[in-house]
Amino acid sequence: MSTVDRNSVIADEQLAVNHIYDCVDQDQKAVESFRSSSLSDCPDAGLSPHPDLPREYGRREGHGGHHPLVIARIDLLDDPDDRLTWYIGRATVRDRQSDLALVKWTSKAATAWRLATPDQPADVRRQRQLRCSGSQVLDYSDTEIQVINASGETVPAPAAEDEPDLFLLADLDLARDGAMRDIVETIQRHQLRLVADERKGVLVIQGGPGTGKTAVGLHRVTWLLDNQHFTPEQVLVIGPHKAFLHYVRDVLPRLGSRGVATVDIAELWPGDIRGTDPVTARLIKSDERMARVLHNAVENRVRGDLATDETFNFRGARVEIDKTELVRLVEAARGAKGSYLIRRRRFIDTTIDWLMTQYTEATRVKKTDDGIRTQLEKTSAVSALFNRVWPSVSAEQVLRHLLADRDSLAAAAFGVLTLDEQATLVRPQARRVGDEPWSPEDLVCLEELRWLLTGDNERRYQHLVIDEAQDLTPMQARSLARWCPSGSMTILGDLAQSTGIRQYDVWERLADVLAAAEGWHIAELGVGYRVPAEVMKFAAMLGTKVSPSTAIPVSARPSSPDALEVVAISRQRVIAETVSRAQRLAMKDNDQARSVAVLTPSKYEFLSELTHRITAAQESTLPGIGQQITVMPAHMAKGLEFDHVVVMEPHLFDESDRMGLRRLYVALTRCTQSLTVLHSSPLPAELGGPNKKPVVNAETAEAAPSPALERFGDGDGFRAALKERTGVDRKQAAHARLKHMLVAELYGNDRVPQLDTDFADIVCEGEDGVGLYLISTQLVDTYTELRTMAPRLLEAAWADGREVDRLFLVLSRQPQDLWAVDVIKRLYDVATIWKTETGWAGLSVDTALGQ
Numbered sequence: 001m002s003t004v005d006r007n008s009v010i011a012d013e014q015l016a017v018n019h020i021y022d023c024v025d026q027d028q029k030a031v032e033s034f035r036s037s038s039l040s041d042c043p044d045a046g047l048s049p050h051p052d053l054p055r056e057y058g059r060r061e062g063h064g065g066h067h068p069l070v071i072a073r074i075d076l077l078d079d080p081d082d083r084l085t086w087y088i089g090r091a092t093v094r095d096r097q098s099d100l101a102l103v104k105w106t107s108k109a110a111t112a113w114r115l116a117t118p119d120q121p122a123d124v125r126r127q128r129q130l131r132c133s134g135s136q137v138l139d140y141s142d143t144e145i146q147v148i149n150a151s152g153e154t155v156p157a158p159a160a161e162d163e164p165d166l167f168l169l170a171d172l173d174l175a176r177d178g179a180m181r182d183i184v185e186t187i188q189r190h191q192l193r194l195v196a197d198e199r200k201g202v203l204v205i206q207g208g209p210g211t212g213k214t215a216v217g218l219h220r221v222t223w224l225l226d227n228q229h230f231t232p233e234q235v236l237v238i239g240p241h242k243a244f245l246h247y248v249r250d251v252l253p254r255l256g257s258r259g260v261a262t263v264d265i266a267e268l269w270p271g272d273i274r275g276t277d278p279v280t281a282r283l284i285k286s287d288e289r290m291a292r293v294l295h296n297a298v299e300n301r302v303r304g305d306l307a308t309d310e311t312f313n314f315r316g317a318r319v320e321i322d323k324t325e326l327v328r329l330v331e332a333a334r335g336a337k338g339s340y341l342i343r344r345r346r347f348i349d350t351t352i353d354w355l356m357t358q359y360t361e362a363t364r365v366k367k368t369d370d371g372i373r374t375q376l377e378k379t380s381a382v383s384a385l386f387n388r389v390w391p392s393v394s395a396e397q398v399l400r401h402l403l404a405d406r407d408s409l410a411a412a413a414f415g416v417l418t419l420d421e422q423a424t425l426v427r428p429q430a431r432r433v434g435d436e437p438w439s440p441e442d443l444v445c446l447e448e449l450r451w452l453l454t455g456d457n458e459r460r461y462q463h464l465v466i467d468e469a470q471d472l473t474p475m476q477a478r479s480l481a482r483w484c485p486s487g488s489m490t491i492l493g494d495l496a497q498s499t500g501i502r503q504y505d506v507w508e509r510l511a512d513v514l515a516a517a518e519g520w521h522i523a524e525l526g527v528g529y530r531v532p533a534e535v536m537k538f539a540a541m542l543g544t545k546v547s548p549s550t551a552i553p554v555s556a557r558p559s560s561p562d563a564l565e566v567v568a569i570s571r572q573r574v575i576a577e578t579v580s581r582a583q584r585l586a587m588k589d590n591d592q593a594r595s596v597a598v599l600t601p602s603k604y605e606f607l608s609e610l611t612h613r614i615t616a617a618q619e620s621t622l623p624g625i626g627q628q629i630t631v632m633p634a635h636m637a638k639g640l641e642f643d644h645v646v647v648m649e650p651h652l653f654d655e656s657d658r659m660g661l662r663r664l665y666v667a668l669t670r671c672t673q674s675l676t677v678l679h680s681s682p683l684p685a686e687l688g689g690p691n692k693k694p695v696v697n698a699e700t701a702e703a704a705p706s707p708a709l710e711r712f713g714d715g716d717g718f719r720a721a722l723k724e725r726t727g728v729d730r731k732q733a734a735h736a737r738l739k740h741m742l743v744a745e746l747y748g749n750d751r752v753p754q755l756d757t758d759f760a761d762i763v764c765e766g767e768d769g770v771g772l773y774l775i776s777t778q779l780v781d782t783y784t785e786l787r788t789m790a791p792r793l794l795e796a797a798w799a800d801g802r803e804v805d806r807l808f809l810v811l812s813r814q815p816q817d818l819w820a821v822d823v824i825k826r827l828y829d830v831a832t833i834w835k836t837e838t839g840w841a842g843l844s845v846d847t848a849l850g851q
């Protein structure tokens, strides 16, 4: 299209956008005139014509800056309302006739239109993305969905060239000022699909660094609220730390969603943290087995063995209850439903009933009232009996006693914890309950105990959004599941960035605990919008090492040679060099206020010196630079992003444990523009340092030839060779990753797959028979390659020996010769499935996933 044509399209769009702003202005004026004509104390509530529209979006240029209200235009082929052109934006706007001038992006119609593709066109002819600065239309970009061919038929538009989305790239390149922005204008189809996912239960969104998990989670909140799934008070958003909440605090209000609580995970469990536990104790206290120990500890407080024959003098009468009867009442209450204190009440009530019968028989009093019952219960000997046999206790008392008393712990942990684990938990008792040095793990145990004792949940929500959820412990997950009995949750995380005390290789351990009756399902985001390609490549091997089952994102950003600098430096010069480089980066793009962060190892001994020197340098040489240089330990940067990042001393990130390496991975993946790595000792092997053990290059290793399979003395020899070949394939990290993703799907669909049998990667039995799966991460693109792979499944089925009903070849991406998939099915009865950006596709994919 010529420039003239483009300009005239822009001019037409400008008229349409002007009309929408006119409608907003009219509404605004109407409200203002109503206000001025009403009593001065007239409440404002409900008066705003666009309560979901933050002021900055509804204003015209000159007043409201560059925030656009209108973001897209959709042309339909057919519409029941007889209107073929619609505009989508950040709010619902109506004209004088009350017709829709602008459809909010969260409406079901707008979502369906934006999700339309030539394959699933939903009546959409063309999607036009508008690029506006406030109310001024700057540019547009069209995606044809359906076209009319020469014979006048409507047909899917031919696949567009895979061109980069220029609006998206421009957006990604904007400076980061320390606050997250919304992505309404440039949200990608695969992200919007998850935002608008209406399946019930837990939605787990796994994605590598910068794939937009947080953005998707927050937009999903607005989408769910706008579509009346929940009210703001029913939703809780949980983040990893305060800096993160600060970072995302503007997003929901800007999206028009107010009143949703956001909370730092550390503050979820009430109580003062006065102590910390050694790692070994933390691991046990946060493990799900601890729930059983606590349950036993509570139940063990009931002491039927302390029951004896009892005689009381009450109002001049002698009432008795013998031991056998007392034990019977204890056991009846023990076996009843309800929490400890509810059953205690039942025990007391049934015992009082028994004693009252004695009393009425002894005194011949016919009528007894509640007053007499209460009097009897409060009689000191009677209440002493109750407190001895079924004491009233608090959560704090139970935990304090459990952790200090070896015998009680041994009784509660019998068959659950080993003797060593029990010994790890024991600690001296503080003088008073109020002085106990509760650790963060203790606070979660206390909440579990409160629930066991009272049966009450402190909080109740209809939907939870949990960011950085990979760091949850199983005990925390239990607690959250209780707070959200509907089991409706959005779980955002990346297993490779897990830096919590508990590390998971697959999501099911956590998801199973969080989910309720509706279960859970998992989706993956595979495109990275933050980290430049060079930096992602540099961090990739480390990411694969710390979490073989997760995929490294493909960067949406174009390559830039300046994006990565790795500098070896003497130890004495590290701090001075860091300060000077951070300063240079802060001044680099002096037209834009770029953010800079210096990320250090967690226990960096020079942290305060470094912070001090950077502050001093900023004050003396950067007075005009608005953007501060942030210095922080890497784990505090979780979920955050900065334009330029300097990572110091990777070798100090404790290579010996996976947590140190995961923290390093988090640190390396925070930048949008450039990463500088300064090191005074050799880098870890995963970052190109000297190999401490041989590093397997995933790509080359995957292409390694399989052992020859030509000549075998007998079937057993053939089986042995097949087994060896299957074992060799499994050594690839990419292989494990693909397998875990598929296994997560199967678990999510209530299947219990058998992994790594001698000849297959997965064997899964369901009502529809037995499926055998072989995974290949080699390049299987052509018909010939598919034909080479398919017989392997037949061999595996033969060697396995059991009745197999279905054979699945699992690939990491769609084969190029797509047509051949069908031929392979006919020839070998092998169905080929493959991983896509957002899920799985292929022949009989539903059956393969156990759906």
Ligand SMILES: Nc1ncnc2c1ncn2[C@@H]1O[C@H](COP(=O)(O)OP(=O)(O)OP(=O)(O)O)[C@@H](O)[C@H]1O
Binding pocket: 168, 171, 172, 181, 182, 183, 186, 187, 188, 191, 207, 208, 209, 210, 211, 212, 213, 214, 215, 216, 494, 497, 529, 530, 638, 639, 640, 641, 669
């Ligand atoms: N469709 C999009 N358009 C524009 N920017 C996007 C888009 N998707 C993500 N981004 C941007 O990419 C950056 C990373 O997004 P986000 O923080 O949500 O990723 P994440 O997956 O939560 O990352 P991490 O796991 O590292 O915390 C943010 O600046 C976000 O605004």
